[in-house]
Amino acid sequence: MSNRSQAIADILTRAILDHRLVPGCKLGERELSEVFDVSRIVIRQSLIRLADDGLAQIERNRGAFVARPSMQDAMEIYDALTLVEQGVAAQLSDRLGPAGWAELRQHVERQRKAVASGNDALADVLGQEFHTVFVRLSRNKVMQEIHAQLVRRTTLLRSLITADFDYCNLLDDHAKLIELLEKGRLKPAMELIDAHHRSVVRGYIMDRQVFPELTPREALEPYLDGKAGEPPKPAPRKKAGENGGARTHTHVHVVK
Amino acid sequence: MSNRSQAIADILTRAILDHRLVPGCKLGERELSEVFDVSRIVIRQSLIRLADDGLAQIERNRGAFVARPSMQDAMEIYDALTLVEQGVAAQLSDRLGPAGWAELRQHVERQRKAVASGNDALADVLGQEFHTVFVRLSRNKVMQEIHAQLVRRTTLLRSLITADFDYCNLLDDHAKLIELLEKGRLKPAMELIDAHHRSVVRGYIMDRQVFPELTPREALEPYLDGKAGEPPKPAPRKKAGENGGARTHTHVHVVK
């Protein structure tokens, strides 16, 4: 019953990251205010939050739209992400204790089990979380927030991408990264991070016109449980027929 | 006549960075709405922007206050800043062309002249700008924004600090950094950045209760030119009698 605008901003963020609201989609104040059953002012505040986070773009007297990053933006975001993760890697290789390395290994192990048991959805989530855990071990909330924001923007980027991915050696990458860092082999570790992100961004192909398949009303419907808590994460699937290979995942490798 | 909330957020940011609004200072909606002659809602939106930027803190049903970062926050902010600047340094040492190095040298030269001519205020500004120019040369707007936000927060930190500074070898640091990077001596350069920030944060002494010397109304008065453009940067001076040595500057060295 409080901070409605923050709660709604969170829901919108979730919907964007789930690719239910695609880049370029109009976020009309009136429509959203009806969807969420709040006044326009609350929606406006939510949209301001989204814009500050880089997920929405507000054009004067034209309204808010889901951000549509350019190819240039994509490269810059991945550059920044690489820079941050390399920096964190350097810190961790110096400062992380055995418990930290153990936590990372354990995380990889959980993901390995998920993959082995064919639970792709869980493997996806764990793969995403690896980087978050990685940065959290730096024990720096400021860095965590910066990193989280960058990750959100990469997730948004994935709405714009048409490419065939495979799920080959993600775990190997993570495991190898841990191994290199723990041994203090910083340079190869940083090159691994860089190569990883580079290969991802190289595979990006921007579709210039992304057409909103769902209206905001349709897209947001699963998140509205009559003002109750979170919905149990609805399937963000698009039409399974076409680009079924382009699932959402932080760690994607491009088929060359 | 547009985007009032953003404009007001900018003014408030400026006032905070000028230390006219000190940490802990209450930012009452009614008071600010009277100061700026807008409705409370516009002020609310401005405060949301400030909070998203880490410069204000909104407590439910209690209002907004200028953020009062803890010592822990200070260390984390400087850690993040170090990480970012080190990363940018690494990128620049690889990628920056002669024109870029020339621009950096030219900037240092301008600051040197300002110092030589006793223009401390200008030297301050140029010293702050050096880091901004440095990051801008990475040609990455995302990194620029992240860095700018971190710099804003360090500036806020300086409101909380009681320490004696001197202006010794700031230029030497900058010049040395350029020299090391251009020669590809990355490691010493990164250590220089780290040492610089470390020495700064070590000198921090938190005053737990900072009392607002100026009411927001008084503090903001110089920025209001009857809705006209920017005021010509009013002197952010506190009372000159007491801690006159603790001027605002990005590059401060602690007297051991």
Added chain:
DNA sequence: TTCTTATTGATTGATATCCAATCCTGTGTT
């Protein structure tokens, strides 16, 4: 027909007023 211009509609930016929830404070009681 086609291009240019004008009108109209829709949407945003912003204000004023009102109400509920909550916090702070001051006072009174035990």
Added chain:
DNA sequence: AACACAGGATTGGATATCAATCAATAAGAA
């Protein structure tokens, strides 16, 4: 002195309203 309660003040939000601007359509001229 400690506690409880009531009242004031402030924030969070709803609603209604107006102005400014954009977009799309309709009207008119070449």
